[in-house]
Amino acid sequence: MTAIRNFGFGCALVGAIALSGTAADAAEQITFVSQGGAYQQAQTVAILDPSAKKLGITINQDSIPDAWPAIKTQVGSGKPIWDVVDTPTGYCLRGGEQGLIEKLDFSKIPNAAAMPEAYRSLYSVSYEFYSSVLAFSQKTFPKDAPNSWADFWDVKKFPGRRALRNHPIATLEAALMADGVAPDKLYPLDVDRAFRKLEEIKPHITVWWTSGAQSAQLLNDGEVDMEMAWNGRVSAVAKEGAKVAFTYNQGILQSTSLCILKGAPNLATAVKFLNEAVDPVHQANLPLHIDYGPGNPKAFETNVIKPERAAQLPSEPANAAKQALMSYAWWSSPAGEAAEKRWASFMQK
């Protein structure tokens, strides 16, 4: 107890000295967390370093493949260490509902306020986009390749082996589009209809993949002729020389978002950083280093991204217009959670 009190006293003392002396020099800092690997490196070059320089702050980085359990324990302990987290948008929303994530004041985040409403929520701002697309082997389909989920479901016109992700998110959306629902009329999802449509294709699915690496391997080895996969995985396989391609038509546009932990140690700086991180120019730099699209669509108006590069990106306006924008709000609603639980019994029937 005494030790803690002494420590507190010490902090107060240091604080007092800092205030009385060189307040302006006391560098502000935040701890930023993303998912590591090539993706975090790309961000460091494109967004984090430039933001730190511009704001004159220090950005300490951490990485974790799945931030959700850590968010829960950190905020639960009452003393979070992290400030800003880059995580699948669904976690930001769920965290917001459970009181683990700060509500954002968009008047302090003008860059985000200028983004389309569907690209942000009370708790989060889109940071980057990827897409669940229809990918196919160009060996099997040198011309007249499948171009929609209806084609994917049409086993007579497009014979061949198929794979889907072993997860309801994006798969139910694809099933509904195959059944004729327009990409912008998907939500709230008609779950019964989606599962009925999935029953139809189920006997023709060779593999229900679980990891992105697995989906890439299936396509690369010719184990399947068409599948749903993430655009970055397909382009990586294509870059290595495999005869594969994909279409953005009826892709499901998904995102990770930035959100701030409830009671973050450097809240004010974190908000400043959030605004800077979705700055159109920083955002435009991201796709120069990795196959993900910027979270802020204004990035495409900066002339940083060349037109031929923009055409490859999932969130480029023309590409985005062909796709369905995933509603994370629906998936984290009770109906969405029920649909997620229903998946297992569908798989085992």
Added chain:
Amino acid sequence: MLTTSVPDPSQKHRRREHGLMLALVSPALLVILALIVLPVGWLAWQSIYHDGFTLENYRRVFTEDVYWRSFALTFEISLAVTGIALLLGYPVAYLANSVPKGWSILILSLVVLPFWTSVLVRAYAWLVLLQRSGVINQLLRNLEWISEPLALVHNTFGTVVATVHILLPFMVLPLYATMQKIPNELMQAGASLGASPSLTFVRVFLPLSLPGVLAGCTMVFVLCLGFYITPELLGGGRTVMVSMLVSRNVELYNQFGAASAVAVVLLLSVLAIFVVVSRFISLDRALGQK
């Protein structure tokens, strides 16, 4: 009638020896307690306690179809794997037992060798062999035995093949240990009484090797019940074994209790199997420790 207040010296000696033994094993016991008993107990506790006492997690396990189907499938696969491993492992152990020492060391090291490769790598190796464009399908197609590639993987078949491969040593080693202890003289006695080699095998050798069979089968069956990586990679998503339900429940319910309830049910069924089996044989003797 002789009553002694002074303890028997031999008893005292024995007690001291017990104390010494206990002191010697206590570091190991502490490690087991700290790394196995406590965490498992803590997980089991979470399955019945989440913001208050609850049986919800168990209600779900015992009422929802998904769980029954997974448990049934897991037991089916484990039985199949055990049966195949026995059919493959018994002749190997028999051979290793009947050839000269040098040969038997070679055979046993070949059995144990795959242990040095990770389960993950072996699962991928099977993928390379079994998939549509894989080695086996290519070979069969080149020989023109088949026109369409066979579905050898991304199903239960592929899972069983790879699991048998991984668990085979657990069958062969206990079998070999048991066979080693069967005196050769018994077979010679059988032969001298006029029985044919096959009759001595069926009437003498086979019954004496049964404890090894039971021990090997138990090991393989129980280990198979908890398999995760092989069905995940080679099952094509349809082969949902219990261990996969455990991981799925962590994601789906965002709390460990829902997952640990599944694990507790599996753990209890494994313990039940051990109790039943140990009524018939002493497992550690069959495994060659005594």
